[in-house]
Amino acid sequence: MTAPGDAARGPATAPVPGEGLDARLVVDRGAFRLDVTLTAAPGDVVALLGPNGAGKTTALRALAGLLPLTDGHLRLDGAALDRTPPESRPVGVVFQDYLLFPHLSALDNVAFGPRCRGAGKAEARARAAEWLDRMGLSEYAGVKPRRLSGGQAQRVALARALATRPRLLLLDEPLAALDARTRLEVRAQLRRHLARFEAVAVLVTHDPLDAMVLADRLVVVEDGRVVQEGIPSDIARHPRTDYIARLVGLNLYRGRAEGHTVRLDAGPAVTTTEDLTGPVFVAFPPGAVTLHRERPTGASARNLWRCEVAGLETHGDQIRADLTGELPLTADLTTVAAAELGLHPGTPVWAAVKAAQTHAYPA
Incomplete structure (x- = not known):
């Protein structure tokens, strides 16, 4: 069995010292403890996969700086980010519900990120227009979020994240809010954009198809720990927990x-x-x-x-x-x-x- 992503994207690249993501995320939240190690080279797409409550979103929030680390480390391209505030990190985030500003047009939603990073208004809007064009949304530049379809809103949110030129892109269940037909189309579009992304992308999902199609490497988390990791086809052939076996449809x-x-x-x-x-x-x-x-x-x-x-x-x-x-x-x-x-x-x-x-x- 070959997972859909393996042949098209090729094997994940071995991390080069000082480049990409090098993290050990330890977060204590009451009785729950997350202890997950993540490494990835520029150009890699890593999917965090696991059941509800496994710690996937906690890991993503720690990478974004929205949760402090109890222990461990977080380095991106050799720079320590452990104590860097969220707004100063070279990180783009696409949230599950997109969180677009309802009072701003699609263009100004995308321009918001570059503006926050110090770009002038004209430069930010020009960069936003370029990204909307890449997403096939030029004609919707002046449209506000309430008039966008779910797939269009998802692409605007992705454009907003990418317009800041992040070195780490975080995607939190990016397709969860879409209906089945739109999900199929947007998944294919997202795959194309991630294939061209030159930095590290971390995708959080509970959907095995999203993970298999979009990611170079899967990291399966259960109860705050990594229980298995590898390329999609290896995990599909060699599940090591009941959860993974059910995920890929096997008796184990x-x-x-x-x-x-x-x-x-x-x-x-x-x-x-x-x-x-x-x-x-x-x-x-x-x-x-x-x-x-x-x-x-x-x-x-x-x-x-x-x-x-x-x-x-x-x-x-x-x-x-x-x-x-x-x-x-x-x-x-x-x-x-x-x-x-x-x-x-x-x-x-x-x-x-x-x-x-x-x-x-x-x-």
């Missing part, structure tokens, strides 16, 4: 391998095609699971477990079955197959997975 288990057999920490053994020894993860997609009302005979599947349907829900054009029993798992099947099996909560079934459709890797 941990156990100990003895050749082609993995004895799970909680549950039965799983047969795999990989020959490994020691602690491993085993993963397989819900679509690899076949369900049967009676125990299949002569089946080619090496893995067979007695389960019970705990719940059913529509998942795209398929039905996703949540199963409990010998091995808790999820299975995807067509609506026709679900009807033929007569599935409903409480239905006993046999779940089968071929060894060739499992994937084992060191834990």
Whole structure:
């Protein structure tokens, strides 16, 4: 599986000492503690991904200077920013709700940033006009935010952030407020702009597709800690927590391998095609699971477990079955197959997975 961003953007660049972002963000907020290390080279787009409450927004606010660090450090292009006030940092921010000034035109919203950084009115407006042109919004220069669509407002907010020529661009759920159709179009536009951005960009999102399409590298945060990081395709192939597995649509288990057999920490053994020894993860997609009302005979599947349907829900054009029993798992099947099996909560079934459709890797 190759994530959409991998081939187009290429691998993330190794940071050069003194260039880009070098941060260890430690923030104590009551009982919650954030402790996250982030490094990125100029031109890199890093996505902070994680469940609600993981600490993504706290990290972004610390980078912007809106939250003080309890400990750690924050350096950008070799300059320490730990005690630099937000307005003096070479940082641009695009907020989830855009926060455009309602009384200003699109042009003056974009010009606001350069004006705050000391540019004269004529220079700021000229720079703003240039950025609106890049965003395909020249004809909306005199329009106020209430008359802009969600996608147009998002592009004005991005232009406002980029017009200050930041060395660090922070994007807080930049597509969350858009409807599905607009999101698709704006995501493609945002990807093009980020591909041309020469400094560091940090994207906060809970949407795996946004992260996979827009970022060179993913940093997954849970409970204030980094639990996994890497290029999108590696994380999609080798999830290391239940959250990541659910995010990329996999059943994930941990156990100990003895050749082609993995004895799970909680549950039965799983047969795999990989020959490994020691602690491993085993993963397989819900679509690899076949369900049967009676125990299949002569089946080619090496893995067979007695389960019970705990719940059913529509998942795209398929039905996703949540199963409990010998091995808790999820299975995807067509609506026709679900009807033929007569599935409903409480239905006993046999779940089968071929060894060739499992994937084992060191834990």
